[in-house]
Amino acid sequence: MAIQKVGVIGCGLMGHGIAQVAAQAGFTVVVRETQQAFLDKGMARIQKSVAKLVEKQKTTQADADAALARLSGTLELGDLADCDLVVEAIVEDLDVKKTLYAELGKLCKPSTILASNTSSFPIAEMGNASGRPERMVGLHFFNPVQLMKLVEVVRTEKTSDEVFAEARAFGEAVGKVSIAAKDTPGFVVNRLLVPYMAEAMRMVERGDATCEDVDTGMTLGTGYPMGPFTLTDYVGLDTTLFILEGWHERYPNDPLFVPPQILRDKVKAGKLGRKTGEGFYKWEGDKRA
Ligand SMILES: NC(=O)c1ccc[n+]([C@@H]2O[C@H](COP(=O)([O-])OP(=O)(O)OC[C@H]3O[C@@H](n4cnc5c(N)ncnc54)[C@H](O)[C@@H]3O)[C@@H](O)[C@H]2O)c1
Numbered sequence: 001m002a003i004q005k006v007g008v009i010g011c012g013l014m015g016h017g018i019a020q021v022a023a024q025a026g027f028t029v030v031v032r033e034t035q036q037a038f039l040d041k042g043m044a045r046i047q048k049s050v051a052k053l054v055e056k057q058k059t060t061q062a063d064a065d066a067a068l069a070r071l072s073g074t075l076e077l078g079d080l081a082d083c084d085l086v087v088e089a090i091v092e093d094l095d096v097k098k099t100l101y102a103e104l105g106k107l108c109k110p111s112t113i114l115a116s117n118t119s120s121f122p123i124a125e126m127g128n129a130s131g132r133p134e135r136m137v138g139l140h141f142f143n144p145v146q147l148m149k150l151v152e153v154v155r156t157e158k159t160s161d162e163v164f165a166e167a168r169a170f171g172e173a174v175g176k177v178s179i180a181a182k183d184t185p186g187f188v189v190n191r192l193l194v195p196y197m198a199e200a201m202r203m204v205e206r207g208d209a210t211c212e213d214v215d216t217g218m219t220l221g222t223g224y225p226m227g228p229f230t231l232t233d234y235v236g237l238d239t240t241l242f243i244l245e246g247w248h249e250r251y252p253n254d255p256l257f258v259p260p261q262i263l264r265d266k267v268k269a270g271k272l273g274r275k276t277g278e279g280f281y282k283w284e285g286d287k288r289a
Pocket residue numbers: 009010011012013014015032033034035038088089090091092100117118119120140141142143
């Protein structure tokens with residue numbers, strides 16, 4: 001495959017996982033962060049995760065060492081100029097992302113494929129900002145990247161066939177099953193999941209059922225590992241509201257994207273889910289209180 005050197009921008013929750021799986025798959029990886037402290041934290045996360053794989057005998061010490069040797073960190077965007085693929089996993093802010101893509105469009109070599117891990121923004125807008133929309137795709141990984149088997153490969157109307165095929169091959173090369181998606185809100189998975197979470201909230205708002213009964217219904221009735229309220233508490237109520245608000249603003253006539261009032265109220269009250277100790281449920285660490 002044409003991709004050998006991979007740049008990852010952002011070494012947070014998703015970026016560190018993407019960098020890790022790429023290095024383990026044999027790619028040369030350079031990760032860019034904005035501050036040394038963030039880079040150190042991300043790299044430490046990768047080292048810990050790789051060490052755990054050795055401990056569990058999922059990989060050998062030699063392979064782990066080789067993967068880590070293929071990985072380097074930088075604060076300079078210019079160090080990604082000769083990458084064959086750049087995967088962006090920075091903060092979910094479209095203006096910040098567009099500024100970054102404009103810079104990447106200027107500094108990367110002409111053949112570089114640009115990929116965003118965004119969960120909620122149109123890939124086309126970032127492609128246009130880069131000035132090379134035919135080389136832009138979505139590579140939407142799932143958290144935790146090291147464990148979740150799926151990657152959605154998203155093509156816009158302008159993505160070239162070659163770029164799409166290369167991005168898909170990269171997804172498979174890092175051990176994921178890839179699915180093809182068009183550049184629509186939420187792609188495949190979140191398009192179904194987020195409105196489902198919102199409809200569960202509307203059900204409770206109407207007084208049709210309690211959170212507990214909805215969650216029990218969906219776990220025992222469909223075999224889902226967790227119900228929509230537990231899931232929202234894990235994802236974060238603020239993140240869920242942010243996604244819905246963005247889609248609602250863009251597509252005001254779609255009733256599936258209207259943010260439920262109960263969600264707005266909880267976010268306003270600082271009840272953001274497991275991370276704040278309360279969302280739809282009360283939490284003590286990882287356990288329901
Ligand atoms: N968290 C999830 O479950 C999840 C799942 C799929 C996709 N995503 C998407 O992945 C992206 C990253 O999310 P996350 O949860 O990893 O966020 P995060 O906050 O954990 O990490 C983002 C990192 O990017 C860094 N950063 C910000 N601007 C930068 C820049 N210009 N250059 C380099 N680094 C920069 C920040 O310092 C931070 O470390 C978002 O677009 C999000 O929508 C998140």
